[in-house]
Amino acid sequence: MASTTGFDWSVAWEERLSRSNHQARLRSRGISSEAFWDGFSRWPELHRYTGYPGKALDCVLKAVDPGTSVLEIGAGDGAFAVPLARAAKRVTAVEPSAGQVARLMENAAAAGVKNLTVLRSRWEDVDGPGLGLHDLVLAAYCFQMRDIRSALQRMYEAAGRSLFLVHFVDHDLVEALHQVTGDSEAGPDYVFLLNILHEIGHPASASILTRDYEIPLDLQLDAFAYSHGLSAEQRGALRRHLESEGKVLSSGGMLWVRRWYKDAVIRLDKEECYR
Ligand SMILES: C[S@@+](CC[C@H](N)C(=O)[O-])C[C@H]1O[C@@H](n2cnc3c(N)ncnc32)[C@H](O)[C@@H]1O
Numbered sequence: 001m002a003s004t005t006g007f008d009w010s011v012a013w014e015e016r017l018s019r020s021n022h023q024a025r026l027r028s029r030g031i032s033s034e035a036f037w038d039g040f041s042r043w044p045e046l047h048r049y050t051g052y053p054g055k056a057l058d059c060v061l062k063a064v065d066p067g068t069s070v071l072e073i074g075a076g077d078g079a080f081a082v083p084l085a086r087a088a089k090r091v092t093a094v095e096p097s098a099g100q101v102a103r104l105m106e107n108a109a110a111a112g113v114k115n116l117t118v119l120r121s122r123w124e125d126v127d128g129p130g131l132g133l134h135d136l137v138l139a140a141y142c143f144q145m146r147d148i149r150s151a152l153q154r155m156y157e158a159a160g161r162s163l164f165l166v167h168f169v170d171h172d173l174v175e176a177l178h179q180v181t182g183d184s185e186a187g188p189d190y191v192f193l194l195n196i197l198h199e200i201g202h203p204a205s206a207s208i209l210t211r212d213y214e215i216p217l218d219l220q221l222d223a224f225a226y227s228h229g230l231s232a233e234q235r236g237a238l239r240r241h242l243e244s245e246g247k248v249l250s251s252g253g254m255l256w257v258r259r260w261y262k263d264a265v266i267r268l269d270k271e272e273c274y275r
Contacts (some may be wrong), residue, residue: 009195010149014186017146020187025229033144037076038099039226044077044107046223049215050261051078053140056166056209057266060138063162063169064088071134071158073123074142077103078116084138085113092131096122123151133160140166141190149196156202162269165193169262171206173248177228180238184228190264197268204268210260217248217255 017023026036037043046052057080062071068088075081076090077100085091085108093116095101101120106115119126124145137159145151156163167190177184190206197204221235230238244250247258 008076009192009199010147013148013192013196014146015081016185016188016192017144018184021184021228022144022185022187024185028229030204032095037097041099042219042223042226043100044142045219047077047079049213049219050259051211051213052261052263053166054209054211056082056140056263056265058095059207059209059267060084060086060136060164060209063136063164063231063267068136069106069134069160071131071137071212073137073139073155075104075118076100076140076142078107079142080138082107082111082113083197085116086111088115088136090115090117092116093118094121094126095121095261096120098159123154128154128158131158133189134158135161136164137162138164140164141168143167143193148192149200152193152196152202153200156197159233159268160272162267163202163204165190165204165264165266167193167264167266169264171261172259176245177224180234180241181228181230188231190266197266202268204266206266209265211263212258214249214251214256214258217242217257218258220257226258243274 026033060080063082064087066089070084070088070091072081072091073094075095081093081104092151093104095104101118104118106204137155139155168186169190172188194204194206221239224230224238225235242257249256249258
């Protein structure tokens with residue numbers, strides 16, 4: 001479906017993605033996305049505090065029953081894949097990072113999950129038709145894909161019934177990180193995904209969900225230091241910013257940051273009347 005405004009969301013996606021903090025960080029360190037995720041060993045620890053995937057997982061679980069086959073793209077350490085495998089007939093997870101695959105397998109084993117198959121690959125390199133149709137296809141926060149239009153089209157084609165995408169809306173520290181680093185940009189948000197799906201003829205709906213949580217200050221600063229490459233000076237500046245905004249609190253002999261984060265759950269059902 002051609003855009004009526006002349007604005008090309010896929011081209012804008014590629015530009016925003018390339019300016020994003022994550023891509024800039026990969027370039028400055030000279031590493032691949034896989035190496036970044038291999039090394040992000042505190043990622044599982046972050047989950048304990050951030051309330052993720054929380055309500056987003058609940059939305060997907062409502063569309064799953066014991067007969068459902070699921071394909072998850074960019075499954076990471078299994079925050080969705082493991083609980084989905086417990087509710088579904090089977091889950092196929094596509095994940096390129098060896099470190100994340102190891103965490104995923106560990107979490108699946110700990111949960112006693114036996115109906116999960118892992119394919120270590122980028123989505124762009126997967127033979128979609130070879131994987132077959134899955135009742136439900138899910139992709140969450142894994143959209144480091146330059147040709148997003150074709151990646152989304154292939155996700156749509158792999159979905160027998162429903163496609164779910166979970167992506168970024170906003171968080172409380174976007175502006176603070178930009179100020180501290182001088183150039184940090186969050187990357188293209190969920191509005192791009194909605195518009196690109198619309199452009200390729202697959203209109204979808206979105207729900208926006210908010211997570212309010214408290215996280216240990218040091219863990220939060222360590223995570224930002226890894227993901228944004230903060231220097232010691234920038235880390236100190238961010239800490240002072242958080243304190244001056246009244247976002248730091250003391251509890252149980254520790255310092256915590258009070259935060260909020262908004263995720264979008266985009267859903268497309270193939271049997272909808274607009275199909
Ligand atoms: C932020 S984590 C999200 C993990 C999981 N989806 C979740 O929501 O907890 C991003 C994951 O996407 C994976 N990823 C990045 N680029 C990818 C690609 N092109 N194809 C498939 N997965 C990708 C990364 O290796 C990483 O594990």
